[in-house]
Amino acid sequence: MSENYKVKLENVTKEYDLYRSKSEKLRGFFNIAKHNEIPHFWSLKGISLTINPGEAFGVIGVNGSGKSTMSNIISGIIPQTTGYVDVRGDTSIVAISAGLKWSLTGLENIRLKGLMQGLSLKKIDDVRDDIIDFADIGNFIDQPVKDYSSGMRSRLGFAIAVHINPDILIIDEALSVGDDTFYQKCLDKIQQFKKEGKTIIFVSHSLKQVALLCDRTAWIHFGELRMIGNTKEVIDAYKNFSSNFKKKTAKERDKYQKDKKQLQLDFDVHAYEKQVAKEKSEKDQVALSTAEKDTHKLFYGEVLPSKMTKLSKVLVLLAFLCMMFFALITVSGHSITKSISNPSVLLQPTMTDPNTGSSQHFK
Ligand SMILES: Nc1ncnc2c1ncn2[C@@H]1O[C@H](COP(=O)(O)OP(=O)(O)OP(=O)(O)O)[C@@H](O)[C@H]1O
Numbered sequence: 001m002s003e004n005y006k007v008k009l010e011n012v013t014k015e016y017d018l019y020r021s022k023s024e025k026l027r028g029f030f031n032i033a034k035h036n037e038i039p040h041f042w043s044l045k046g047i048s049l050t051i052n053p054g055e056a057f058g059v060i061g062v063n064g065s066g067k068s069t070m071s072n073i074i075s076g077i078i079p080q081t082t083g084y085v086d087v088r089g090d091t092s093i094v095a096i097s098a099g100l101k102w103s104l105t106g107l108e109n110i111r112l113k114g115l116m117q118g119l120s121l122k123k124i125d126d127v128r129d130d131i132i133d134f135a136d137i138g139n140f141i142d143q144p145v146k147d148y149s150s151g152m153r154s155r156l157g158f159a160i161a162v163h164i165n166p167d168i169l170i171i172d173e174a175l176s177v178g179d180d181t182f183y184q185k186c187l188d189k190i191q192q193f194k195k196e197g198k199t200i201i202f203v204s205h206s207l208k209q210v211a212l213l214c215d216r217t218a219w220i221h222f223g224e225l226r227m228i229g230n231t232k233e234v235i236d237a238y239k240n241f242s243s244n245f246k247k248k249t250a251k252e253r254d255k256y257q258k259d260k261k262q263l264q265l266d267f268d269v270h271a272y273e274k275q276v277a278k279e280k281s282e283k284d285q286v287a288l289s290t291a292e293k294d295t296h297k298l299f300y301g302e303v304l305p306s307k308m309t310k311l312s313k314v315l316v317l318l319a320f321l322c323m324m325f326f327a328l329i330t331v332s333g334h335s336i337t338k339s340i341s342n343p344s345v346l347l348q349p350t351m352t353d354p355n356t357g358s359s360q361h362f363k
Contacts, residue, residue, distance in 0.1 A: 005052040005088070006168055006199040007074055010298060011276055013085035013269060014069050030313070043069040044274075045223040046083070046142040051216075054197040056190075058214030058231055060207065060238055065220045067203045070097065071172045074201065080271060082299040089167025089199070090117060094174040096158045106132075106141040106148075106156050127163045134185070135159035155182055162189050169193055172203040187213075207235050222260040224265075273299055288361035336355045 018039045019025040023321035028038055044066045051057045055157040059067045072078045073085060090197040093099055100109050108129055127293060132141055135155045137148070145153060154174050161169060165167060175186055190213060190294060193200055213228050217234040227234050273295055281291035329339045333350035 003050070004053065005050040005056070005086075005087070006053045007049075007084040007201075008084070009050075009070075009071065009074075010084040011272075012044055012073060012080045012085060013042060013267075013272070014066070014072070014073065015269070016041045016043055016083040017149075030307055036121070039265060040267075042223055042264045043263065044073075044080075046272055047220070047225050049218055049225060049228055051199060051201065053199055054194075055216060056194055056200040056202060056214045058217035059201065059203040059220060060205070060210055060211040060217060061220040061226075062222075062232070064222075066173055066223045067220050069146070069202050070220060071095070071170050072202060074168075075170050080303060082273070082303060084298050084302065087168065089211075091168040091170055092161040092164055092166035093170040093172060094154075094161040095172035098158050099161070100145045100153060102146040104136065105143055105144055106135070109145060111154065112159055113160045117166070131156075131159045131163045134163065134189075136182070151182070153181065158186055158189075162193065165189075166198075166203065168199045170201040170203070171201045173205065175204070176206065183356065211235055220360060223264050230317045241337050292324075 017025075019026050019028060019325060020038075024038055035357040047066075047070060059070065069078070071093065072095075073080050074087055075091045076087070078095065099113070101112060105111060106129075110128055111121075111124055115121075133335055135141070135151045135152075135158075137155055139154060140148060141156075145156070148156070154224075158171075158174055158320055162170075171190070175183055187209075188201060190202075194213075200213070209212075209269070211316050214231045216229060217222075218225060219234050219238050227237055245256070246343055248256070274292075275296040277288065277292040280286070281288045283292065325339075328346045329336055331349065332346045334338070334345050339346055
């Protein structure tokens with residue numbers, strides 16, 4: 001029987017290349033940069049967790065710990081670097097920085113998000129007024145979103161996300177910029193969602209809001225899952241960490257953060273894969289070679305390479321050579337068959353006589 005979950009992550013990592021120039025970016029894309037030339041940062045270092053249907057799931061952690069990276073991977077905005085991601089149902093994300101197209105008006109954004117979610121134009125028209133009512137941003141609905149305040153963007157983003165009826169609602173820090181009245185309205189809507197048995201992923205620095213809303217919570221710490229479980233227990237452990245951290249001197253705090261970030265720069269995904277395979281082999285009592293094969297499939301089976309592979313490099317080179325060949329044929333004026341049977345004629349361009357139309361070779 002298949003497991004009953006809404007979201008499953010297994011050994012999910014996310015690597016960012018820290019390019020320092022456009023030429024580095026280009027070389028990075030074509031995968032021709034020298035080994036270790038471009039620094040890498042591992043925003044996630046192997047996250048495994050499941051989120052159950054109908055659960056309100058909290059995600060907490062210090063700034064830069066990887067919370068948004070994880071929620072963006074779950075919502076499909078960015079791909080993982082390795083690992084298995086299974087999301088059962090439509091997701092809708094409300095985040096301060098995601099979702100709305102800034103050059104479009106509020107109304108156009110409603111249509112766009114609705115269409116992207118697979119709603120018919122009729123269904124979008126049906127919910128449009130509810131969204132406008134909920135967002136309560138007056139005539140600004142006809143203005144481009146770039147002219148909105150952050151609170152107004154948050155209102156519209158939240159209103160759209162909850163009215164397009166997603167199976168999984170992801171809220172990433174989006175309640176922190178609204179005023180009190182709107183915040184209460186959002187809380188009521190989230191509670192209604194919970195009652196309807198929908199799944200909610202709630203990313204927040206507000207431990208009070210997480211405690212109020214979430215059944216289970218994950219604490220992400222510098223790219224790793226530090227703790228997962230009952231919300232109160234996780235929040236207590238996090239508060240304990242924070243109060244101990246505050247007791248350290250500024251120098252100690254700085255060193256702690258630098259060391260953790262360095263571990264994210266030095267993370268070796270191949271060593272991690274080997275370690276996962278070894279643990280799998282011991283746990284499932286299977287040969288190491290079998291576990292290594294399974295682990296490799298789990299890590300890379302559903303991941304599209306973001307850089308050029310050897311095969312794509314060869315294909316691009318072939319396409320380039322073909323293009324050059326046909327360009328030379330055009331310039332030389334010889335026929336394709338003649339050029340293929342004797343490519344050296346490409347070096348002897350012909351000249352067409354404008355009176356007779358006949359061609360002659362240049363010597
Ligand atoms: N596009 C990117 N390129 C390089 N590094 C990135 C990129 N996006 C995120 N990061 C890095 O990944 C790490 C995790 O970022 P993320 O936004 O997921 O953290 P967060 O826990 O949501 O932080 P916050 O609480 O401040 O919102 C950070 O160190 C960030 O600098």
